[in-house]
Amino acid sequence: MSPVESWLCAICREAIQGKSDGLTNSGATPAVPSGGAGSWFRFSVIFDDPTAEGGVQLMDVSFRLIPSQGSESEELFVFAELEGNTGSATTLDTVYAWFSECSSHHQERCKNPPTSTDGWLPTRLLDVGANSASHWKLLISDIDLRGGPAPAYLTLSYRWGTNPQHALLLSSTLDQYRKGSRISDLPQTFQDLVVVARRFGVRYVWIDCFSIIQDCQDDWEAEAPMMRQVYANAACNIAASASDSPEGGLFQSRTIQDVWPGVIVKKSTLGHEERVYCVDSIYWDRNLLTSSLHTRGWVLWECLEGHRCEGFPNGVPLYDSPKSIDQLLVRPGGIEYLGRLQDQGGNCYRENAMVLDAVNQWCDLVTAYSHCHFTNPEDKLYAFSGIAKFFQEITDETYIAGLWRSRILDLLGWVMTRPKAKPSGAYRAPSWSWASVDGPVEMSKPVLGDVEPLLTVLEVQVSTKREEDKTVGVTGGFIKLRGAFITASYTRDSTRAPRLLQIQLDDGGGTPFSAWPWLDTTEVQFGEGGAFDFLVLHSLVSSSEGNVANAKVPRLKCLVLAPASEVDGTYRRIRWFALRDQEAVDRVLAFCCKCCAILPRMQVRNVSMEIVQEGAMGCRDLRDAAGDVGQNGRHCGET
Template structure:
C-alpha cells in the first residue's frame, strides 16, 4: 500500500475490481443490459483534443453514440458556485479549463481517464440549475442515469466539492493484523484482526452518505468506487471490497441487495398479473429502504420524494404497481401502519405528500412489519389523485371506511403507546383527536404457567391511526397526527371492538371518511 490513495498501486487495484465486475458479474450487468443504448441528455466530454479542457455535450443534438460514462456522488456544500445555468450553457458547450473545476470534479476526471471512460455525469454541470422545467425532466431519469453508469465515484470523505477524492494516509492503520497459530495448536491457520466498524465509520456513517440524494445514487448504481479518508472501497451487487481486504471484506454484506426485484424481473412477470398484493418479500424490501432513507438529511425539504423517485421508478417498472406519494396502491393498507422512530420528526411546513404518507415528515420513521396473523379493520373505498401540479407531488386522498372514536368521549384514559407524528402535536385531553383502528397483529406466546403442558397464550395488539378533523363535510375530512398501539383487551373494547375467538369484531357502525 502507498501513502496516497491517488497512487498507481491504488488506482490499478480499483481498475482490477472494475474490470473483474464488468466481465464476470452477471448480476451487476443485469441493470445496464436492459437499456444499453440509453444515455443521459447531457454529459461532460473529458477527452477533448486539449487534455486540459472539458466540454458539455448534448447527446441528441451532438449525435453522441452510446458509450460508457461515470457518475459522481458528492456533497454540494454551501458554496457550490460552478453550475449549469442559462447564462453558462454556451460557455460550457465551448469548453472550459479542467483546472477551474472543484477538486472533487478534477479528481473524477483523473479516474475516468485512467479507466478509459470518455464521459462523466455530474448533476451540478448536467442539470440546468435555474430552470424548473429542466429539473422536472431530469429528476425522473435518475433511475436510468445511475443504473446505466458503468461506475459511480463517491467522495465519501469530503464535506463539499473542494474536498477532493484522494487522501494521504497511514498505511499501517489499514493492513489487518495477523496472528499466527501457536506451534502446538491443532490448526496452522493464521487469524486476522480487524476493526469491524470501519466500513460504517468511513462509508455508511461518513459525511456523504448522510445526504438524502446519495441514498438512491448508491443503491441504483451497479458499481460504486468509494474514496474514504484512509482507503478506497468497492461495492457492487456481487462483492464488497477494500484495500485492506482486496478479495472481500470479512463479515460484511452489501446493502445493495435488490434480489427480490431481480428475481421478479427475470421471471418476466409483473406481480399484478398473479396477485392483487405486492408480495411480502418485496414489501419488506421497500419498507427497509424507506426506513433507511428517512434517516438521511436533505438541504431542501421539498426534495423528499424527488430524491427517492429513481428507486420508486425501478420498483414500478418491475412490479407494474401504481406509486402514490411514497406508497404502492396494491398494499396501501399495510403501508399506512408506520410511526415515527425518533421524537425529532417534523411535519413539512409546505405540502409535499398527504399526512398518511411517511414522506410528509422530516425525520426517521419505522414501517410496521406484517405479522403472520393479521386482520385489517378499515377498508379503502377509493383513491383520488390530483396531478395538476407535478406528478411527484400530486395530492392524494384516501376514502376509508372504519370505526372512529374521539378521545374526549372515552370513559377513562386508554393505556396505549402513543407516537405523535411531531413533538409539536400534543395528544392529550386538551386537543380532540380520533382513534381509527387500522390493523391487528396476533401472536401465540408460551406462558410460564403453561410451559409444562406446551400450551400457548393468545396475544393481540391493535395499531391505530390518530386523526384530527380538518373539515366538516360529507364525508368528513381528517388529517393524520400520530399512531398508537393498544394491547389490553379492556382498552381495545373502549374503541368499540370485541375479541371473538382470535379475531376482532366491531360493535360500532363504520363511517366513511376522507384522509388527506
C-alpha cells in the same frame, strides 16, 4: 448513553446507537461464540420497540475472529504496502483493475443490470478530453453524440455541502460551457474525477450540477425522474465518500491505522496465546455507508443503482470483489441488490397484494432512506423515484405517494422515531405518507399470522404535476376509509412520564388505560389533558413466549387524527400509537363493535378476532392537512 451502551465495545455500541435513540428499556445478552477462531460471534440486544409486532426488537451484532497468521489473513489484510493517499498511481491502478474485471467478467451481476437500456445516454454530458487536455466542455447528446455508438460515461456521487455552490449550469452559462472551460477552475472533487476518468479510459462524465440547468424548474422536473437511467447506464459510479463538499476532493490521505482491523490476544486453557483479527459485520457500514456522502438522500439511489460503484473513503478503497474483505461482511438483514427482487407469491399472506418479500424490502429501503439529508427537502420523492419505478416494473403495483395501493393499510403504520418540525417548504405528500415529514422513520412491516384489518379502503387518490409520471410532483391526495372513528379523552402527567397518556374511552365505564403516542412532527404536542380522535388500523394476534402452548396476545395499531379542513369528515394524521395491554385491547375492540352494531366472533379468547367494521359509522376521509398548499396555490386536500 444507556446503561447497556456504557459497557459495550466500540463494535457493538456503534451497531445499536442508531436505534437506541428511538427505543427504550434495552437489555443485552453476552457475546456467544459459534466455534473456534475464524468463526462468528453473536451479541444480541433487545429493545422495547413500539414498531415491532411483538413489542420488542432483537438486534444482533456479529463479528469474526481470524488468526493473524495464516493464508486467510494474508489474503484479506494485505495492507503492508498501503500508500499514503487514495489518489496514488498504485491505488488508481488497483481501482482500474477492479473496474476492468467487473466490466469484462461480471456479466450477470454488473455489466447488464436489470434497469439498464442499451444505447441510452443522458441529455447532457461533460467531455473532459484526452489525457493532455486542459479544458472540458458541455455536450448535448442528441446533437453532439448523434450517429455513432453510445460512448461510455462515468457518474459522480458527492455532497453539495452547506456553502453556496458556484460551479453550476445556469441558463446564463449554458453557451459558455458549450464552448469550453478550464479543468483547473473546477472544484477539487470534479478535478479528481477527471483523473479517474482518464485512468479508466473514459472521456465523458455526468455531474448533476453541470448536467441539469439549476435555475430552470422545467429542466429539473424533466431530468430528476431520469436519475435511475443516468446511473443504471453509467460505466461506473465514482463516490466521493469522505468529502463534505465539492471542494473536499475525491482523494484522501490515510495511514495503515485507519483501516487495520482490531487485534485481540486469545489465551487457551493451557496458557497459549494467539493473536486474532476482530472483523465485525458493520465494517463496510463504518468505513463507507456511514460516511458524509451516504447520508445524502440522492446517494441512496445512486449507489443502489450504481452496479459498478467505486468508493474513495478515508482508508482503503472498499469493493465487492471475491478476494476482498467484503466476503466476510455479509449482513443477513441488509438491503439486497435490487436485481434479486423476485415475485415469490407463496410468501404473500393476503391475496391480490404485493408479495411479502417485496413489501418488506420496500420498508427496509424507506427506513434507510429516511435517515438521509437533503439540500432541498422537496426532493424527497424525486430522489426515491427510481426505486419506486423499479418496484412498479417488478411487482406491477400502483404507487401512492411513497406507499403501495394493495398494502396501504399495512404501510400506514409508519412511526417517526425522532420527530422534527413540520417541513416549511413546498407541499410534497399527504400527511398519511412518510414522505410528508422529515427525520428517521420506522416502517411497520406486514406479518404472517392472524392479522385482521379493522378499516376498509374505499378510495385512494393522488394528484401529480405530470400524469405520465405518478412517482414525483405530488400536489395533493386523500384516502377514504370505512371503520370505527373513536373519540377519547386523556390526561398526562408531564412531571413523571411526559409521553405517557392515560386514555379514557367514551364507553360509559372502565378505568383509563395507558398508551405511548409517537408524534409525526414536534409542533403537535399533547397538553395536560383533552380529547383526540383515532382509528384502529389492525388487530394483530401474535405468539406470546413463556405462556402455555398456543396462547396468543392481540395488539392494536392506531392512528391519531386532527381535522384537516372545514369540510366535515376530513382529517390529517398527526400521531401513531399501539396498544398491547389485554384489557385495553378488549375495551377498544368492544367499543369498535358497539359503534358498528356488529358483534365479533370471540368464542375463543385471545386466539382469533374477526371483526367487520362497516355500517353505522359510515365513511371517514383521511386527507391532507389544512394549510398544506401546493405550489400551484390551490388547497391540496381538494380533488
